[in-house]
Amino acid sequence: MNLVLSDRTLDSFNQQHPTVQWIDLSRLNIANCVGCFGCWTKTPGKCVIRDDAVKVYPQIAASDRILYVSKIKYGGYDTVMKTMLERSIPVQQAFIRLLHGETHHVQRKVVPKAAVIIGYGDISPEEQELFCALVERNAKNMSFESYRIIFVAENEVEAAVSKEVAAWEK
Amino acid sequence: MGKVMIINASPRAPKSNSKQYAQLFSQYCHWDTEYFEVKKSNHLTLCQMIGNYSDIVFVFPLYADSIPVTLLNFLKTLEENVPCEKPTISVVINCGFIEPYQNDIAVKMLQLFAGKNGYPFGSVFKIGSGEAILTTPFRIFLKVKMKKFADSIEKQRYNSFQVTMPIPKKMFIKASTVYWENYGKKNGISKEQMQTMQIE
Numbered sequence: 001m002n003l004v005l006s007d008r009t010l011d012s013f014n015q016q017h018p019t020v021q022w023i024d025l026s027r028l029n030i031a032n033c034v035g036c037f038g039c040w041t042k043t044p045g046k047c048v049i050r051d052d053a054v055k056v057y058p059q060i061a062a063s064d065r066i067l068y069v070s071k072i073k074y075g076g077y078d079t080v081m082k083t084m085l086e087r088s089i090p091v092q093q094a095f096i097r098l099l100h101g102e103t104h105h106v107q108r109k110v111v112p113k114a115a116v117i118i119g120y121g122d123i124s125p126e127e128q129e130l131f132c133a134l135v136e137r138n139a140k141n142m143s144f145e146s147y148r149i150i151f152v153a154e155n156e157v158e159a160a161v162s163k164e165v166a167a168w169e170k
Numbered sequence: 171m172g173k174v175m176i177i178n179a180s181p182r183a184p185k186s187n188s189k190q191y192a193q194l195f196s197q198y199c200h201w202d203t204e205y206f207e208v209k210k211s212n213h214l215t216l217c218q219m220i221g222n223y224s225d226i227v228f229v230f231p232l233y234a235d236s237i238p239v240t241l242l243n244f245l246k247t248l249e250e251n252v253p254c255e256k257p258t259i260s261v262v263i264n265c266g267f268i269e270p271y272q273n274d275i276a277v278k279m280l281q282l283f284a285g286k287n288g289y290p291f292g293s294v295f296k297i298g299s300g301e302a303i304l305t306t307p308f309r310i311f312l313k314v315k316m317k318k319f320a321d322s323i324e325k326q327r328y329n330s331f332q333v334t335m336p337i338p339k340k341m342f343i344k345a346s347t348v349y350w351e352n353y354g355k356k357n358g359i360s361k362e363q364m365q366t367m368q369i370e
Contacts, residue, residue, distance in 0.1 A: 035182035094350040137235040
């Protein structure tokens with residue numbers, strides 16, 4: 001499955017993309033994770049908050065190609081994307097394993113994926129460096145087999161997304 | 171003599187480990203400390219109070235490899251509501267992994283915020299195995315480091331400290347497995363149920 005997960009509406013998706021699933025997080029109702037550990041210890045694999053997030057994280061887990069589109073803030077994902085990423089922990093178990101010599105959570109049925117992250121906004125070189133380090137860490141916890149990061153200005157997002165989606169559809 | 175505002179930015183602040191770390195800090199800090207929790211409704215109130223303190227200590231857990239969205243949103247409000255005086259920002263961060271360095275990205279995000287907005291940056295205390303260390307005999311190591319962290323703020327000799335359980339990683343994994351198994355048992359959930367590969 002090819003998934004585009006964006007924190008904003010994308011005009012590129014006004015036309016049909018039959019092989020690509022697009023989720024516009026800005027139009028969904030997604031509350032903050034409350035850190036209750038319910039998805040690990042009460043209803044394993046399911047978040048106890050039954051809002052729109054429960055429709056999103058299964059699709060993230062099932063995708064083998066994923067394009068994240070997020071505004072960058074303080075060298076990380078801005079609120080909309082970060083809220084969703086925090087609500088995605090049902091895809092992991094509470095239990096810890098060793099991965100490349102580091103401790104990380106065991107994943108449930110998460111398809112290894114090729115990820116592209118389009119980070120947009122007015123991003124300083126320091127923020128870019130920090131974001132790259134963050135994604136390197138995310139790769140271990142979000143089952144990225146490979147990833148690329150593209151930084152663009154806000155007015156360049158549509159073009160960058162169109163280019164990536166066109167490459168998928170070839 | 172300074173005055174410290176402790177801000178707990180854990181998403182589950184009232185029941186959080188961060189609250190216990192904040193209490194420990196208060197215990198070891200000789201300056202006046204006041205404790206607050208970030209809630210959706212109190213950002214502006216906290217921002218208005220910040221100028222009355224010489225220091226802020228943010229206490230929070232690592233969430234998805236970085237700062238929790240609770241803290242991110244508070245920082246965004248603080249950026250828009252600049253206090254008359256800018257206190258020095260220090261950080262106590264904990265993660266459930268044994269490696270304290272997994273907290274580094276989140277610390278750098280706070281440093282970036284401080285630098286960008288003109289706040290002096292103080293000390294850092296990175297806690298590994300933070301979910302369980304307080305319930306083990308190793309909490310003594312945590313207390314020793316917390317005292318040093320508090321001293322560094324009082325003496326303005328800012329530094330970075332870290333602590334974790336001093337055990338091999340394989341032993342840590344076994345111990346954490348037992349910890350989580352027991353957590354599930356309290357909810358009537360078996361280890362096998364917790365290990366389901368099914369998502370939704």
